[in-house]
Amino acid sequence: MARKISYQQAINEALDQEMERDETVVIMGEDVAGGLGSPGERDAWGGVLGVTKGLQPKYGDDRVLDTPITESGFIGAAVGAATAGLRPVAELMFIDFMGVCFDQIFNQAAKFRYMFGGKAETPVVIRTMYGAGLRAAAQHSQCLYPVFTHIPGLKVVTPSNPYDAKGLLIQSIRDNDPVIFCEHKFLYTLEGDVPEEPYAIPFGEANITREGDDVTIVTLGRMVHIANEAADNLAKDGVNCEVVDLRTTSPMDTETIIESVENTGRLVVLDEANPRCSIATDVSALVAQEAFGSLKAPIKMVTAPHTPVPFSDALEDMYIPDANQVSDAVRLVMEA
Amino acid sequence: MARKISYQQAINEALDQEMERDETVVIMGEDVAGGLGSPGERDAWGGVLGVTKGLQPKYGDDRVLDTPITESGFIGAAVGAATAGLRPVAELMFIDFMGVCFDQIFNQAAKFRYMFGGKAETPVVIRTMYGAGLRAAAQHSQCLYPVFTHIPGLKVVTPSNPYDAKGLLIQSIRDNDPVIFCEHKFLYTLEGDVPEEPYAIPFGEANITREGDDVTIVTLGRMVHIANEAADNLAKDGVNCEVVDLRTTSPMDTETIIESVENTGRLVVLDEANPRCSIATDVSALVAQEAFGSLKAPIKMVTAPHTPVPFSDALEDMYIPDANQVSDAVRLVMEA
Amino acid sequence: MQLAREELLRAYRTMKTIREFEERLHVDFATGEIPGFVHLYAGEEASGVGVMMNLDDRDYIASTHRGHGHCIAKGCDVDGMMAEIYGRTDGLCAGKGGSMHIADLDKGMMGANGIVGGGPPLICGAALANKNLGTGGVAVCFVGDGAFNQGTNAEGMNLAAVWKLPAIFVLENNGYAETTSSSWAIGGGNPVDRAKGFGLPGVSVDGFDFFAVHEAAKEAVERARAGDGPSFIETRLSRYYGHFEGDSQTYRGKDEVKEIRESVDALSQFREKVIGAALLESDDLDSIDGEVAELIDNSVSKAKASPLPTSEDLLTDVYVSY
Amino acid sequence: MQLAREELLRAYRTMKTIREFEERLHVDFATGEIPGFVHLYAGEEASGVGVMMNLDDRDYIASTHRGHGHCIAKGCDVDGMMAEIYGRTDGLCAGKGGSMHIADLDKGMMGANGIVGGGPPLICGAALANKNLGTGGVAVCFVGDGAFNQGTNAEGMNLAAVWKLPAIFVLENNGYAETTSSSWAIGGGNPVDRAKGFGLPGVSVDGFDFFAVHEAAKEAVERARAGDGPSFIETRLSRYYGHFEGDSQTYRGKDEVKEIRESVDALSQFREKVIGAALLESDDLDSIDGEVAELIDNSVSKAKASPLPTSEDLLTDVYVSY
């Protein structure tokens, strides 16, 4: 039975249901419950935005672990615990903080299985908040999923709506590999239909949010909504866009991308990340290599500029790709 | 006056000449001199491969600073010192160790100028050793320059020969922005003509190591030599490759790439890094967007596979892209 | 209390400016006019000012996400700060940084920092620069009790010790990292002992007491200037507001802040002491109060009147643009 | 010395196996047959074995780049290790890991590590898993004196303390991190004090003395198993060879190693003690020597005979392939 809940509630529900199902699932992070050692209320926050609230009272301190502010320490602990029989879901409050713990992610978690000749499993999930839009400035607004996507051994997930958030998080927890689960901070309050019962969405299966014959727009995360908005506008002018929501960037559903471009002959890639060595270039390169023969026009990338995220709302609004930029890009490739 | 010296000597000479010229240039890193506090010889190593040897006896302990094994600590100190009036050249022994100090690089050094409204300068150079080929396994053989290239605010340099190593390092030190200077460990013993006097090679100017009309091969670092080898072989069959050595990936010389492809109509990108969100995808996407009209064939990327670097010499030799793979790719795009 | 009258007035003015700046932000944030995250320093004034009264422009500091107080105490322009917080071109960072990234290198203020534990390594570098350039300057790193546990803080303390840097590490222990108690999060429970384990002599002082902080910092700064290496100070204090604006603070004790405000507030305490010792008169301080209120009022008006940055500003000040 | 005869024999056999393994690698590396970096543990045997004699398969350890000794002491198959170092399919990691990445999770060996300071966070997780799964197991992290300064080590110690984990942090202080003296690099100079600063009770013991290490580890393991939290042990010792094979070691004192070998060598010392106390006879130990020599000899032959991995192996065991 589906009902409307928010992206944030969907994440909470996935955690709750998986913790219920499997005793080895534990969560950890800074203030994931909150109030530890403090005189007031326990479970005071449930994470900085309340996403994990309610889990500590239900599952107790052994399974909902508040941590000191030592990301290498506790992300590494999650990785170690995963190789030793638990299924930890660690929260890295902002993806921007990856810099203080990246080694544990890319040199340890990502490489164990290969480096140890296939004998290790590291079923750890790192939930993290990314993206611009909250005037959180340069160190709290980055995307950075291209960095994780570059690293072999990591799976990278970027849900764009509540339904996907729940199903992909459940899959992430059940998956035996390390997963970077990227939650766009702008989407937490977005509501959508979500079934009550647990369900898993397989990795590497993109979602076509809108079908169309003229141009393929490949995108992900919050940008799916920008793409849909642009597609709505363009439809009024008779331009039919197919919007592909990648859902996961590693593994990436290359087949759906290629099939769509083979049909439309035109590609716009929309990525909120910085432009260099990004998902935008990745998808573009894939198509230029594998579907070149179908292309009727140059590929066009719409991304954030090659700058840190600015603070001022005036600047940040210009920084984030918007529907007009997408429409312009689509028109450009239609005219070419 | 040019004479033949090695890549390693060229780097040492650039450091020496810049330290001589400018008192604010200091170097720091683990064992950059060596023997500190030990009973035996001082300047015992000069870095793990001897690249900085001889500088401590000449410039003293105030300018050649050995460090404890605390990369966040001393890379961060180099960044801080750069904003406070020095020009530090810090050595991150292997690029693979970026994970324990990445925050200081991408959230601090890279963002100061922008985040502080243009009022900060951070003239720090981080020299680091990268690449496969020495059977150093998964945590000592990565490329990772795509990760740095993704980050706005960093300049990324990847010299392929002794002449470039000297000239680009001098430019890096004089440059007022943070530079990640990537030295391929396989190239240290490579010899080449290097002028005795100091000279600076500007950033963002690619080097065409070989001219040709049939196919453009864009590459960098050690792979330049693989590309040249392939080009030599192909020339025997009458296929003329133009080999573009990027020299710096950020800034990247997009003009030279586009001009070359406009002339040849065919592109192979050769990158030792892992394939996703890499320089290979970056260059491919650039061309698919900016020079699509000139392309006569699909773009072809030749890269390492999407796996950690394996240890066994048998596997590592297969992991590293070789001249045959490049020739095959060139033949493929010639036939298309 | 060997401070001259002028210094006492300056100390009070600075503490009052911080308090007023923060109280005003607290009010204005509620109206929705101020974008982003704002972490207020109100309550902790004696710490920043007590330390900074020992410094001058050649001395560097690295601050935290809770940086307004450090900025003001280090001499940053209040108008520039307010405009920055409003995201305007007249801001100290031209609107590109915001509350968490205010910096002014000319004043030796190396930046607030959005990364908990970002500062300690940086300050080692600033100390090294001062040492190598022979400026006689020192460098001071502020961290909170949460940041104190970060590996970067450990590395910074160790590096300062082995390099014998003119550096001072100040732990502002306000009892909480977000909602989490410092008594739980700091293993061993004694920060001074931990610092000693890295080779840093240290003391723990009452952070509401300007004079205690000033005295401890004076000693540490003198040691650093004399080339005798780094040291550590813990100031024990409290924040008067939530972790950031919008925090409902249910994790705190009932009336926790109210009691502190009433009993040990840094400004009231200072007032009582200097008047009690007949060093200053009530009027001196009252007139400062008036001036500061006007200063802050003006800064808000100026900030609101300052132009927003434009599309051109978006692409400048980055090392490489594409 | 309350160890049973069988345990004493096992301790000696393990130490001897490590010594022989490493001496053999030292010789064979010089011929150029062994690829990559090799860091030898010879000289440090009493530390790894003294600790590991207190552990069983449910207990986890995290090791370092200098990991062969820990692997052998934790029960890794010697043939599998040798084949791994030769990069062959019969290697413990099928040739994909090499010397710096030998692991065997079934034996609780979580891996050597190419990253200095990589282990401490990981071991906190293993300790947590043991705690939550109620196995009664503990987790032990080995770091060198260089790694001891890494921020990750500080974070690991702090986390273990505040989570009260069944974890033990062993610092193997061999005096050097590459060429750099630990007496210079460890600010404050006293690792036990530093560990106390994180809330870990600790001791420093003679790392050449198997019995001293064994005793200290016994206490720490018992404390951990009893749920009384983490602790710290420093073992002071020396490496007999260079940082890695090929290191000319000019930074070391003249005859430094020679003197140690002659005076306090872990194996000779053990031999003398157990024979002196009439716990074992010379013959017992001599016959172990012979068996171990054969074991190592065989392992090399087997390694060389083992097939090299193929192109198919290149692409397996990675989570996602493209």
Ligand SMILES: Cc1ncc(C[n+]2csc(CCOP(=O)(O)OP(=O)(O)O)c2C)c(N)n1
């Ligand atoms: C690396 C990193 N981790 C986590 C955060 C999120 N965060 C911001 S402030 C804060 C609490 C800091 O506590 P403390 O150091 O005591 O400073 P206080 O807020 O009390 O002044 C946290 C967890 C961050 N900004 N950076």
Ligand SMILES: Cc1ncc(C[n+]2csc(CCOP(=O)(O)OP(=O)(O)O)c2C)c(N)n1
């Ligand atoms: C993060 C990181 N920094 C640096 C290195 C290079 N490195 C490998 S071993 C080593 C010295 C380690 O010294 P110590 O911890 O004392 O161990 P020992 O070699 O003496 O056993 C260094 C600097 C590394 N592998 N990882």
Ligand SMILES: [Mg+2]
């Ligand atoms: Mg605090």
Ligand SMILES: [Mg+2]
């Ligand atoms: Mg050592």
